[in-house]
Amino acid sequence: MSRSKTRNEWFRNKLLVACTAMAFALPAAAQSLSAPGMSAPGRISWDAEGIPTIDAANDNDAAFLQGYAHARDRFFQMDLTRRSVSGTLAELVGASQLSSDVQARNLGLRRGAVKTWAQMSDDSRGWLRAYADGVNFWLSTNPLPPEYGALLLTHADPWTPVDSLCVGKGLAFQLSFDLDIDPTINLGAYQQAGQAGGFDGSILYFGDTHRIAPADDRVTVPGFQPGVASATASASPAPKLETPHDAPAVGSISAETIDMARAFREQIQASPLLGRALEGRDTPIGSNEWVIAGSKTASGKPILSNDPHLGLDLPSVFMEQHLLSRDTRYPTSMDVTGVTVPGAPGVIQGCNQRVCWGTTTNSLDVTDVFQESLRLNSYGLPYAIVHDGQEETLQWVFQNYYVNRLNG
Structure with missing residues (x-):
């Protein structure tokens, strides 16, 4: 099934x-x-x-x-x-x-x-x-x-x-x-396409299709905001806008990382608790x-x-x-x-x-995803992760899972 x-x-x-x-x-x-x-x-x-x-x-x-x-x-x-x-x-x-x-x-x-x-x-x-x-x-x-x-x-x-x-x-x-794991997957796909097509996939991603420009104090409607020049006015020069070449240096995302991200997404998409989080900015809360x-x-x-x-x-x-x-x-x-x-x-x-x-909420970026390397002991079991070059000891939490098999 x-x-x-x-x-x-x-x-x-x-x-x-x-x-x-x-x-x-x-x-x-x-x-x-x-x-x-x-x-x-x-x-x-x-x-x-x-x-x-x-x-x-x-x-x-x-x-x-x-x-x-x-x-x-x-x-x-x-x-x-x-x-x-x-x-x-x-x-x-x-x-x-x-x-x-x-x-x-x-x-x-x-x-x-x-x-x-x-x-x-x-x-x-x-x-x-x-x-x-x-x-x-x-x-x-x-x-x-x-x-x-x-x-x-x-x-x-x-x-x-x-x-x-x-x-x-x-x-x-x-x-x-x-x-926000989908942007990582998508950026990796852009980079792979760029390697195959001879262009910089990171610049295409950050400078074009997912561009985020700095604040611009110009307005397009004259007189809309008193004291602020319109975009067509020549009273003040327009601020310098970010160019595609200013894309952040994120480094190359490996195929292994992309595969792991896709596998994790697949694991949680059916979860009643976690699945909604995958909707991300496409359906903002x-x-x-x-x-x-x-x-x-x-x-x-x-x-x-x-x-x-x-x-x-x-x-x-x-x-x-x-x-x-x-x-x-x-x-x-x-x-x-x-x-x-x-x-x-x-x-x-x-x-x-x-x-x-009443109550209200605002969408904020509160989640970070890390790809971690494990340190294994002589039994092949993990005992630590490596973060910024330093080992951090893992805490083992033993779990028991029970299943209603009569309803299965």
Whole structure:
């Protein structure tokens, strides 16, 4: 079976089980909850559209009930997300995702989540524990979502606070990681073509087809910017522009490097976590937000609009909730409504009684790729890499991978 077919079948099956779950997730009227770990009874009520309102005695109880509500409607999605980030997806869906698990563990976002957990304050850890307790209370008192039956599974791992941190790190990673390995492959192809055709492929690449010129303070519309001469004006000479001969000295990219880059690209293109990073600048990510003042609206109240430009998934990335906390530690109660991320407590975009907020991101180059040489010991096993002529000792991390073979 080809990789593309395997990936298509995986996402088609994901869509099917997601639609099945939506058919079973019917709105309920209200539910009062009292459970171990809660300081006082709380209440969750759902409106006609299935949006829950959570009413709790304090912030930790609100997190508990939020975890319960998330698990009720989105636990399978939460399980998929934490496993994609942690590198345990094959345990759930089968061998088709084993290679993705290897790449996710190499990346190490879960190892980073464990370190983050160790550095958090007691208050933050208590909040995350309360959320996990709410998820697990739902798991202990309800049957698993129908997707698990389709996967021939009768058990789901309990939720942990580190799982919530993995959800957050996975979302942040997908908004920032850019694997610009294609330019390396393309530049190598230009150089190879230049060697065969008798021209400098690097100059063609940087000076023509992928030219990046320095800033030019001229403008093409006269008077568009006061005090700045137009491109047709003769008041000031045009700044010297970069010539093709000023192309950066990148050196020749070897055929071995190009082959390794292509092989790595092939390895990760089917990964749910890493595949989107390969789209690079051809499909740039971003987001936007804007505000209209109350003086410009019929109601006299300002309007905040925010589009985070996240992917259109089913189920969606967000879930709307209304949180009420009557925590006596604070002078006013928490009353916030907005969208949440299933798997993590809090409201990421929304409004309270005083302010509204959104989120936005900007595409930045945060990723570098290195070709490293290994030093091998007498057993033929690597013990170090060579960077800038210096050996850097490798740290071995032993991993166990498990696969749901019944679903394979």
